[in-house]
Amino acid sequence: MATTTVRLPRVLEPAVGAVREVTVSGATVQEALADLCAQHPTLTVRLFDEAGELRRHVLCIHNAQATRLTQPEPLADGDELAILPAVSGGSGDGRFEHRR
Amino acid sequence: MTTLAVGTDKGAWLLHSDDQRSWAVDGPLFPGWGVTAFGRAADGTYLAATGSGWFGPGVHRSPDLHAWDQVAAGPAFGDSGPRLEQIWTFTTSLDGRVFCGVAEAGVFVSDDHGVTWEPLRAFNGHPTRAAWQPGAGGMCAHRVLLDGDRMWVAASAIGVFRSDDAGATFVPRNDGVEGAVPDGEPGIGYCVHAVVADPANADVIWRQDHKGVYRTDDGGDSWERIERGLPAGFGFPIARDDASGALFVVPLAADENRVPVDGRFAAWRSLDGGDSWSVAGKGWPDEPTYTSVLRGAIATDGDGGVYLGSTGGELWATADAGDTWQRLPGRYPRIATVALV
Incomplete structure (x- = not known):
């Protein structure tokens, strides 16, 4: 089982405080993110919707490649993981999916 | 001290005042x-709701x-229900x-x-839910009024629902209101935008609806239009x-033109x-x-104080029940909610 570090963006501060990096373990990217959410349960609703899908405007970067987690991705020691806000989604239209 | 919490599209601010004239x-x-x-x-804990496009x-x-x-x-519907937006x-x-x-x-x-939060199943799983349809503002339960075992939920673009048994069952209560959906499902399809009740008599509820301003004197069993003197019936708070x-x-001028009539920004008072x-009184922009x-961008303190936040990021306040208004300091992102905390 690989151990790696997930980098988190500053915008997630309301969910996890000042944490920027979390050491996680897992044989796959999916397992690593599950460990991330186990360590920081507030991230579960921030990264995933109620169907368990990665939120539409959240990027998960695995070794410089974006992944939508559609299939298990093996994780090796030294791999890099990062959560990023996509360049889309920041206007609020994703939050207020239906405007008043 | 008065503290006004102002929630916007990009962050929140607190405005403090000891005299309701100068604000920090x-x-x-x-x-x-x-x-x-x-x-x-009830234990004094403050609550805030955040949202993010990401x-x-x-x-x-x-x-x-x-x-x-x-x-x-x-709050969460679960993986097989609607999405929390x-x-x-x-x-x-x-x-x-x-x-x-x-x-x-x-x-x-x-x-x-x-x-922790549990769903109010009698509302969330109401038998009419399959026929609920969103309007331009989506489909949101934006007001809950309480009076002992009675409860009213106002949901755009569905209507007002009342429970007489502490939330065990709900019945739509919209008779007399113009429907937002032609030939819609009986009892629903009403686009209530906001409601407020008389705390001394919960049977009296006022309603800003997509289709006008209304009042009920019987807890929602029947509604009557009350718009005499208004420049338009459309509005939100x-x-x-x-x-x-x-x-x-x-x-606001109309559904299809959601701005003050002739650019005359003001609250109207009854x-x-x-x-x-x-x-309402004086002090509005010339x-x-x-x-x-x-x-959500209106708040009252129950003692003459009324506070408004605009989509242009400005705050307006009165301390004398609307006779005189002042603009509060600062310009903010689009204001979604204003609350006295």
């Missing part, structure tokens, strides 16, 4: 995040308005339950001051100063329970102002 601005809270509602639990909606708790913790088990309102009952109205239309209840009984709305309306006030 504190913030931002949740920088970069949408802040869509504030509330207060990271979705969530509930936060604070003992002091500055140190906030997001709750892990916030936005948190619209917190309402705390006299016995300490916190009700949270959300989009897609639903209500959740917390019995531990906002730490409605509020009441309980000390004076004054009602406030902010009329001093006779909604029978007639006129511009220049054309084509901004509006969203349904």
Whole structure:
């Protein structure tokens, strides 16, 4: 089982405080993110919707490649993981999916 | 001291005043995040709802308005239900339950001051739900009114539902209101934008609807239109100063043109329970102002204080039930919610 570090963006501060990096373990990217959410349960609703899908405007970067987690991705020691806000989604239209 | 919490598309601010004339601005809270509602639990815990185009909606708790913790088990429909899009309102009952109205239309209840939440199944799973249709503003449960075992839920674009058994069952209560959906399902298809009740007589409820302004004197069994003097029936917020009984709305030209009529930005006031309306006092901008006030961006303190936040990011306040208005310091992002905390 690989151990790696997930980098988190500053915008997630309301969910996890000042944490920027979390050491996680897992044989796959999916397992690593599950460990991330186990360590920081507030991230579960921030990264995933109620169907368990990665939120539409959240990027998960695995070794410089974006992944939508559609299939298990093996994780090796030294791999890099990062959560990023996509360049889309920041206007609020994703939050207020239906405007008043 | 008066503290006004202002939630915007990009963060929240607190405005403090000892005299309701000079104000100190504190913030931002949740920088970069949408802040869509504030509330207060019975144990004094402050509640805030955030939303993010990236990271979705969530509930936060604070003992002091500055140190906030997001709750892990916030409102959620579950993986087979509707999606939680936005948190619209917190309402705390006299016995300490916190009700949270959300989009897609639903209500959740917390019995531990906002730490955990359970669905209000009789509303969320109402037999008419399959026929609920969103309007331009989506489909959100944005107001919960409470009176003992009675409860009203106002949901756009569905209508007002009343429970007479502490939330065990709900029945649509919209007779007399013009429907928003032609030939819609009986009882639903009414686009209520906001409601406010008389705390001394919960049977009396005023309603800013997509199709006009209404009042009920029988708990929602029947509604009558009350628009005499208004420049337009369309608008979003409605509020009441309980000390004076004054009602406030902010009329907008029309559904398809959601700006003040002729750029005349002002609240309109009724001093006779909604029978007639006129511009509320003095102090409004002289220049054309084509901004509006969203349904959550109005607050009253029950003692003559009324506070409005505009889509242009300006705050307006009166301390004398609407006779005179002043603009509060600062210009903010689009204001979604204003609350006295």
